Amino acid sequence: MISSLRLPSEPMIDKTISSSVILGSIQDRDGSDMCWDGVRGGARFVQPGTAGEFEEFFILDGRSVVALRDTRCPVAERHLYLGEDYVKFHIRFSGSSIIALDDYSASREISGPSFGIMVQPSERRKVEQIPSCGHQRWLTILLTRETFVDMFESTLSDLPQFLTAFSAGKADQPFIASAQLTKTLSQTAIAMFSSQLRGSTRRMFFEAKTLELLSIISEQLTQQFVPGKRLTLTTRDSDKIREVFRLLEDDPSTLPNMSVLARQLGLNRDKLIKGFKQIHGQTITEASLALRMHRARELLHSGESVTRVADLAGYAYIGNFSAAYRKFFGTSPTHEHRKHTHQSARGPIV
Known part of the structure; x- marks a missing residue:
């Protein structure tokens, strides 16, 4: 789910990430248990002192990359992604992050469960800020334009306009869109997190599951974004x-x-x-409801009362606001307000 949000400021770890950095990490094996299968284009980084927490990457078709992350963040992180003409399909199960793109007037919060698509042309940077103490569990497929065209060739004419522009090399602006995280998409991705396979067998399994995910995504995009006859937009x-x-x-x-x-x-x-x-x-x-609810949550986190937030969100009756908020987030605004008020009163955890 994507909404407008200001970037908070807090001490954090800074990382600059690009395809060359990822590929170098995969290929640079030192023989330790932290990295494996580098020769065949895969790497798994296990978090020291944790049970089952990891980051995993493997190279798909030359420079395209599939990345999985299942970790908790004790310290906030800020990642700078250099624009390298990628389209990114992001399946998030839990956790949140705030991203800002060149030429976007506002930042965006992405929180799970959700499915998102982003076009990041060359020379357009992305800054992603990940808060501390959150469970980050997501999978991202980063496809170069050449790989995207090759894999989606049969459905290019039926895809959303921003993707057809990307495929033709005409996407000079970054773009983000959200779509439904379907049960089929979710189950296929979860199978990759739970796999206990190793070595070449694991790589073949990941490749097969990635192709399956892309097939599901292709079908979903043509149906969800273009339910009927495709409009011609100037x-x-x-x-x-x-x-x-x-x-x-x-x-x-x-x-x-x-x-x-x-x-x-x-x-x-x-x-x-x-x-x-x-x-x-x-x-x-x-879109209006999503922006309204996320803005309301931001205000509740800042300490505003539920009554005040309901009024700012455009609800004449607090009961209607509470019902809409609970339906959207699965929790009541009163509970959200009380939780963050108590956390603020206790002070930071050190």
Whole structure:
């Protein structure tokens, strides 16, 4: 799930990450138990002093990489990812991180369970901030443009516009979209975390599961982002539709009238509604609700009362806000407020 959020500031470990850094880590074996299978393009880094915590990578088709992480972070981390013309498919089961991309006016929080897609063209950097004390459990597939085109060749014409632009080498701006984490997608990824295979057998298993994941993703994208006939959107259309998301970010408490909004932007109402889902993978209403709920959670964490947050979120009745919040996050705003108020009162854990 993706929402607008300001980057917090706290002491942390800084890392600069690129494909060359990842590939070098995989290939640089020192014979220790920390890294294995480097000759065949795979590496597993076990966290010292932990039970079952690890980071694992393997190279897919030259420079494309599959990364798994199942760790708890005792210290916050900040990762700088250099833009290298990748599309990234991210399956997150737990934990959260805050990312900021070049040319994006606001940062984004990604929290599990969720499935996200990101295009990161060359020369566009990404900064990811991971909070301390969180359980990070996720899988990311990083495909170069060449590998992406090769694997999605049969469905390129049916994919969302930002992916077809990436495949043609015309994606000069970074882009993030969220999609549904389906049961099939989740189960296939979980099988990779639970595998006890070793060596070449493990690599073959991972390759097969990765191809299975990409097949599921391809089918899901063509269905979820393009449920019917694909709209033809001009550059102007796309820019106007992306402007809608920025308007929602500025005031997520108010859902705009679609007809009025379409007239203001100079778009057909049907094109506005269908085009937004085609580009962003969710309806305007869904995007507005997600932004509203995450902004509300941010305010609760900052110490604002539930009554005040309900009002700022645009709810006339606190009961309606509580019901919407519980449905979205699975917990009540009162519990969320009380939990973070008590943590603040106790002070930091040292």
